[in-house]
Amino acid sequence: MRFKTATSPHILRETGVGQVMRRVLYAMAPGIAALAWFFGWGVLVNLTLATVVALVAETLMLAARGKPLALHLGDCSAVVTAWLLAAALPSLAPWWLTALGVAFAIVVAKHLYGGLGYNPFNPAMVGYVVLLISFPREMSTWPIPHGVGQAHVLGLPETLEIVFGGAGRLVADGLTGATPLDVLRTQLGLGLTVTEIRNSPVFGIVSGSGWEWAALGFLAGGLWLVYIRAADWRIPAGMLGGLAAIATVFYLVDPQRYAPPWFHVWSGAAIFGAFFIATDPVTASTTPRGRLIYGAGIGVLVYVIRAFGGYPDGVAFAVLLMNIAAPTIDLYTQPRVFGARGR
Amino acid sequence: MSVLFPFHGGLKTVRHKIESNQGSILAGPLPRQLTVPLRQHIGAIAKPLVQAGDRVLKGQMIGQADGYISAAVHAPSSGMVTAVESRPVPHPSGLPDACVIIDTDGEERWIERQAVDYRRLHSSEVRGALRNAGVVGLGGAVFPSAVKLNPGGHDKPLDTLILNGAECEPWITCDDRLMRERAAGIVAGLHVMVHLLEPREVLIGIEDDKPDAAAAMTAACAGTGYQVRVVPTRYPSGSVKQLVHLLTGKEIPFDGLPADIGVQCFNVATAHAVHRAIDFGEPVLSRVVTVTGQVAQPGNVEVLLGTPFAALVELCGGYRDGVERLIMGGPMMGFALHDDGVPVTKATNCILAAGAEALPPEQPPMPCIRCGACVEVCPANLLPQQLYWHARAKEFDKAQDYHLFSCIECGCCSTVCPSHIPLVQFYRYAKNEIWAQEKEKQKAELARQRHQARLERLEREQKEREAKLRQKTPPRPVPAAKALEVDQLPIEAAVARARPERGAAPVDEPQPSVAVTADGAERDG
Numbered sequence: 001m002r003f004k005t006a007t008s009p010h011i012l013r014e015t016g017v018g019q020v021m022r023r024v025l026y027a028m029a030p031g032i033a034a035l036a037w038f039f040g041w042g043v044l045v046n047l048t049l050a051t052v053v054a055l056v057a058e059t060l061m062l063a064a065r066g067k068p069l070a071l072h073l074g075d076c077s078a079v080v081t082a083w084l085l086a087a088a089l090p091s092l093a094p095w096w097l098t099a100l101g102v103a104f105a106i107v108v109a110k111h112l113y114g115g116l117g118y119n120p121f122n123p124a125m126v127g128y129v130v131l132l133i134s135f136p137r138e139m140s141t142w143p144i145p146h147g148v149g150q151a152h153v154l155g156l157p158e159t160l161e162i163v164f165g166g167a168g169r170l171v172a173d174g175l176t177g178a179t180p181l182d183v184l185r186t187q188l189g190l191g192l193t194v195t196e197i198r199n200s201p202v203f204g205i206v207s208g209s210g211w212e213w214a215a216l217g218f219l220a221g222g223l224w225l226v227y228i229r230a231a232d233w234r235i236p237a238g239m240l241g242g243l244a245a246i247a248t249v250f251y252l253v254d255p256q257r258y259a260p261p262w263f264h265v266w267s268g269a270a271i272f273g274a275f276f277i278a279t280d281p282v283t284a285s286t287t288p289r290g291r292l293i294y295g296a297g298i299g300v301l302v303y304v305i306r307a308f309g310g311y312p313d314g315v316a317f318a319v320l321l322m323n324i325a326a327p328t329i330d331l332y333t334q335p336r337v338f339g340a341r342g343r
Numbered sequence: 344m345s346v347l348f349p350f351h352g353g354l355k356t357v358r359h360k361i362e363s364n365q366g367s368i369l370a371g372p373l374p375r376q377l378t379v380p381l382r383q384h385i386g387a388i389a390k391p392l393v394q395a396g397d398r399v400l401k402g403q404m405i406g407q408a409d410g411y412i413s414a415a416v417h418a419p420s421s422g423m424v425t426a427v428e429s430r431p432v433p434h435p436s437g438l439p440d441a442c443v444i445i446d447t448d449g450e451e452r453w454i455e456r457q458a459v460d461y462r463r464l465h466s467s468e469v470r471g472a473l474r475n476a477g478v479v480g481l482g483g484a485v486f487p488s489a490v491k492l493n494p495g496g497h498d499k500p501l502d503t504l505i506l507n508g509a510e511c512e513p514w515i516t517c518d519d520r521l522m523r524e525r526a527a528g529i530v531a532g533l534h535v536m537v538h539l540l541e542p543r544e545v546l547i548g549i550e551d552d553k554p555d556a557a558a559a560m561t562a563a564c565a566g567t568g569y570q571v572r573v574v575p576t577r578y579p580s581g582s583v584k585q586l587v588h589l590l591t592g593k594e595i596p597f598d599g600l601p602a603d604i605g606v607q608c609f610n611v612a613t614a615h616a617v618h619r620a621i622d623f624g625e626p627v628l629s630r631v632v633t634v635t636g637q638v639a640q641p642g643n644v645e646v647l648l649g650t651p652f653a654a655l656v657e658l659c660g661g662y663r664d665g666v667e668r669l670i671m672g673g674p675m676m677g678f679a680l681h682d683d684g685v686p687v688t689k690a691t692n693c694i695l696a697a698g699a700e701a702l703p704p705e706q707p708p709m710p711c712i713r714c715g716a717c718v719e720v721c722p723a724n725l726l727p728q729q730l731y732w733h734a735r736a737k738e739f740d741k742a743q744d745y746h747l748f749s750c751i752e753c754g755c756c757s758t759v760c761p762s763h764i765p766l767v768q769f770y771r772y773a774k775n776e777i778w779a780q781e782k783e784k785q786k787a788e789l790a791r792q793r794h795q796a797r798l799e800r801l802e803r804e805q806k807e808r809e810a811k812l813r814q815k816t817p818p819r820p821v822p823a824a825k826a827l828e829v830d831q832l833p834i835e836a837a838v839a840r841a842r843p844e845r846g847a848a849p850v851d852e853p854q855p856s857v858a859v860t861a862d863g864a865e866r867d868g
Contacts, residue, residue, distance in 0.1 A: 003666070003667075011357065014706075016761050071709070117712050330729070338723045
């Protein structure tokens with residue numbers, strides 16, 4: 001009797017890239033729900049719009065590159081990119097901003113750099129940075145979170161009107177305000193102390209009101225990802241540890257000029273970035289020690305940008321800078337091979 | 344409880360032990376014809392001692408160990424040798440190899456068997472007896488045991504002798520059954536090993552999914568000082584490097600041997616074979632094979648070497664529906680066979696008729712997303728994703744920088760890869776390419792050396808001729824003419840080459856010129 005042959009191992013786990021990516025999407029759910037609660041329908045409109053644009057761009061690029069569509073669309077990587085970017089955009093961003101960012105992320109940052117597995121930079125963060133540099137005003141126009149001030153809650157029709165019609169009404173109605181990190185930054189520049197600044201209503205229990213609940217949501221999802229080993233704990237641990245460490249040093253030097261470490265860790269995109277952005281395996285370091293260093297580098301850079309740079313938050317830039325460094329980190333952090341002498 | 348030293352990585356795999364480990368070891372069939380490969384071990388192929396038409400007895404040596412690293416091969420049953428020729432053997436390459444074909448007579452007539460009094464004899468004689476009995480590692484590596492049982496070969500005294508009963512591969516249960524049923528025999532073989540190696544301690548490693556085997560071995564070891572260590576079920580704890588680390592905390596150097604760190608490791612079945620060879624004078628004629636998967640009655644069978652797989656499967660009730668691959672060994676490291684006509688050898692620990700239960704559906708490979716799942720499970724602590732990257736790009740020197748040759752091909756990385764990349768296949772490919780390149784290099788080096796030697800020889804011969812010439816004509820002290828004559832040689836050679844058919848080239852000394860002519864022609868070619 002004759003049989004077909006194949007090489008060992010003959011057993012394979014049935015987990016696939018698609019499953020890994022879908023788990024990331026599930027893990028984002030609590031954070032996104034919190035964002036939607038505090039910033040309204042716009043968050044979900046962004047998400048939907050980004051998903052559609054990403055799938056269209058992905059399909060076109062796969063077709064152009066002659067890749068099997070079903071197999072690669074099924075891996076859900078484009079949807080993950082779309083969600084990561086959408087969650088980072090202002091919730092009432094005009095439609096073209098979202099579409100442009102997502103299209104750039106998929107077409108240029110992902111496919112033109114070689115496609116899934118080959119892109120050196122985190123596509124979502126490339127898209128974000130392109131928008132941040134090109135459209136700084138639109139990118140910093142965040143609505144005031146639910147529960148702060150007098151802002152009334154926008155319904156879905158109003159949201160759609162703003163997103164697809166224009167942001168004029170948004171600003172005119174006084175629906176937008178500075179983000180907590182913005183406030184901190186500008187008022188520190190005016191010579192106020194951290195204690196004085198923190199009396200502002202935009203701040204909540206730990207960091208920005210509203211924002212801090214979204215951070216909690218992303219933390220919950222992120223910890224789940226780590227628990228099921230879909231993300232390596234070393235990257236978020238390294239990033240939040242690095243951020244906390246440098247923030248602690250400056251906080252101890254002058255607590256009135258530098259915000260406390262817990263504020264930094266819980267503010268802006270730190271938690272979201274640590275568990276969802278920095279953990280993108282394609283663009284991160286791959287060695288166990290390297291991942292700690294890679295994460296710590298992002299954490300330190302985020303702090304440097306926030307405290308001394310030109311932007312209120314710096315996760316996107318920090319991630320891209322460390323993306324460049326990842327191959328070098330890998331080279332110098334190879335684990336000691338079993339049975340290697342010395343070293 | 345004794346301390347264990349867990350190794351990095353590894354996997355909790357599916358087990359599938361229950362299918363075949365319930366019944367006791369069955370006696371195998373006596374097939375009409377046995378196909379006994381002369382190469383059933385690592386090292387030089389055995390030299391055949393019989394030819395077609397010879398009558399052989401059960402246990403008669405039919406292939407002699409050829410060199411230090413080699414092992415003898417015996418007739419598994421009595422009968423008539425009908426051929427000594429190349430036949431298909433179970434090997435990943437699918438290439439045939441030299442076999443002795445024996446038509447059995449059904450009488451099972453033995454040679455005269457004689458026990459070896461190993462306590463009286465010199466250890467080299469004991470090892471010689473093992474070599475002549477064809478004892479090799481029966482865990483699958485089939486390395487000649489006599490070589491490993493020579494303590495004089497290593498400058499380090501032996502600290503630990505390890506008996507490997509881990510049996511970490513899914514589906515396989517032959518060692519499990521052997522330990523349960525023949526623990527006393529295993530320990531008797533262990534006594535011989537201990538006598539030869541004089542280790543300070545003896546440890547027996549058994550995975551914790553075999554409590555009955557561990558209990559049987561513990562009972563058999565009572566009063567001997569040998570210690571049974573139950574280790575967690577984690578593939579590949581049965582790999583020598585991992586088991587040694589697990590039990591002793593020592594790492595075998597990646598370019599070294601267990602003996603370098605004062606450890607030696609044998610499979611439990613090997614110990615049993617030593618026992619049969621020494622205490623009963625029985626060479627290795629059979630082994631226990633697990634037959635499992637899509638067969639009607641999975642179980643363990645003591646099979647004569649040379650029995651075709653098909654006969655063994657038939658004994659186990661034949662195939663059930665849905666056999667997709669026939670695997671020799673386990674699903675992690677075993678290899679798939681084209682055909683079930685190949686014979687059982689000393690390396691055959693398991694025949695797995697793999698169906699859907701053993702083989703999840705194949706999925707198309709995706710690009711590597713550098714998730715590092717492979718890094719986490721690699722027991723050699725390698726960076727499989729980097730090895731893959733470089734192997735794929737044919738950057739073999741880089742792959743070696745990442746310690747390609749420390750890879751034990753355990754398959755953990757391929758198993759967990761979410762992109763379903765056949766990683767191990769890439770490493771095998773890279774290793775083969777590097778070996779091929781090495782061989783090319785060696786060939787080129789050899790050719791260079793030969794060329795160099797030839798040039799030197801020619802020069803030497805020429806000088807000798809000159810010396811002879813000088814001796815022949817001592818009364819003619821004409822150095823100038825002599826020099827001229829020598830200078831002319833190439834010219835004469837050219838003339839001779841140009842007109843060889845005339846055969847009347849005016850040459851004083853035909854012999855040297857012929858030599859030069861031949862050289863010239865050779866060089867031109």
